[in-house]
Amino acid sequence: MRVIIIGSGLSGLIAGNLLVRKGYDVTIFESHSAPGGYTAGFWRKGFYFESGTLSFEDSASINKMMSDIGLDGKVEFIKQRTRFISDYFDAVPESNTELKEMFLSAFPLEKKGLNSFFRVTDRMVRFLDTFNKPMPALYSGGEEKLRKLKFILSRLPSLFFFKKYQSLTVKEFTAQYFDKESDIFNILTGLGYPDMCSFLYGGVFGTILSDYQTVKTGMQSWADILAENFTKNGGRLNLNSYVERIDTRFGIVNGVTRNGKSFIADFVLSCSDYKKTILKLLDDKIPFRPHEIKALERANVSESFFTVYLGLDLNVEELQKIMKVPHVLLLGKNLSRNFFDASDRDFFRDSTVTLYSPSLINPKLSPEGRSSLMLQAMSPHKWMDNWVPATGRDILN
Structure with a gap:
């Protein structure tokens, strides 16, 4: 039986691995140039950075899933420790x-x-x-x-x-x-x-x-191992493959369309943005009631973050003395600001900032003698639309 999976994040890759082990003909369509989804990361000039999640929980379920697809022990998970800093405390509770x-x-x-x-x-x-x-x-x-x-x-x-x-x-x-x-x-x-x-x-x-766990070699390495295992066992991973539509016939899903070409399948699993799946990809929304569609339109998929990626001319040992642990939470001074007010130009002056250094997890994730640092702040999703000046992209200059 043919199965098409949309998205090669953790859920898509796990589902794909399980299905090929059971003999299904499985194809994954991924719009990005690399697998990973929320577990994706990237390299720049010898520095590795996370572009998605920094950590995960529920390790018991994760370990069983990895065992079920024959990858038990292939990825090294380590505990993610967090330092909490405010005007009132500075501690690393265990x-x-x-x-x-x-x-x-x-x-x-x-x-x-x-x-x-x-x-x-x-x-x-x-x-x-x-x-x-x-x-x-x-x-x-x-x-x-x-x-x-x-x-x-x-x-x-x-x-x-x-x-x-x-x-x-x-x-x-x-x-x-x-x-x-x-x-x-x-x-x-x-x-x-x-x-x-x-x-x-x-x-x-x-x-x-x-x-609270993370991957010693970076989240992207986890996705890469899952993708390699999937293709090794007969699965097809199509990168840079944006799905335009989930096709139905007589109310039953029967495939997808990409670049105007139809791909027939017995089953389609959408392991991507649930809002986009139902509101934009699915060509027949009859199973959903009007109030359910409206609720989906109002819903947030996830919180947005503004991130600055820095490669530091500072060795790992020196950064370790400053940060103490790889993950630091700097709690803002005025957290009473309205998070949803995207017109507040002073929002980031008071917001909580997260510091994260992949190289403190693993020195091999940065060039020798240097270290990496990510600065992250949770952001109102529409801030970039409201703050762009009338001259368009002048803000980038």
Whole structure:
């Protein structure tokens, strides 16, 4: 049976590897010049940089997936440590306990509120810790059904707790314990993404400290190994191949169109932007109701980041003394700014900045005697449209 996969990110490459192992005829179409998606990276003048995600969690599921496609031990994953810096603290917590102590020491007058806050986030951490096993969907047959049943039953006691907080944003949740104008409020709500679900505090205070991993040789090397294994086992990876349309016939997907040419398939897996898949690629939207289409149009695919990539004339040892760890979070001074106000020209003066050095993960990712540094700030998606002057691209000059 023929399968076409759109996108060679982690999901597309894993799906492709699993399917070719089962004897399917699989082709992956990738619009970029290299595989990777959110795990992509690039080299410039001997320096390696990440262009997508810096880390991942859920290592139990990742390790099982790698084992299932015959690549167990082929990629070296290492723990990603984070340094937190603000006007109130500068620390590299190694556990949930140390992170809480960092806040309690920095804000002694907020002890009562922090203890109440942490009582709830500790439950969130414990709830998310139950996911630190391979997901049931990674199995098949009777074992999958049994694991799904155990998965559901083990979480029933926490269902009410989850329902209570899943609809609250971090700002709504944190406002129950701290004044909205306080520094502690702004710092806590600035740890994650804007208006994210409060339950993700379980990840901030738990997963990031216990199960936050990266790839020693760079994320791109992971994608390259997956791509090489896929083609070695008979799969076809077509790079620079932009899919224009997902074709349907009588309401059933039957292939894709690229450069005006149709490619027939029994199944099409879109492992790319979900909004683009449904709103632009799919030629028949009948299965979706009008309110679902409108909800998709309003949704964000992911947060946008503005990144500066620097190759430093500074050896790794000297940079290590300054940064201490590869990943540093510099919490902004005025985190109360409206993230969604793209007209705010002073936004980046106060935003949180992330420092990341791939060469501190692995000195081989930069030329000898030098080091690499990435400066990142989460950005309002439309800032580049609103800030471009009337003379067009003069801003680049």
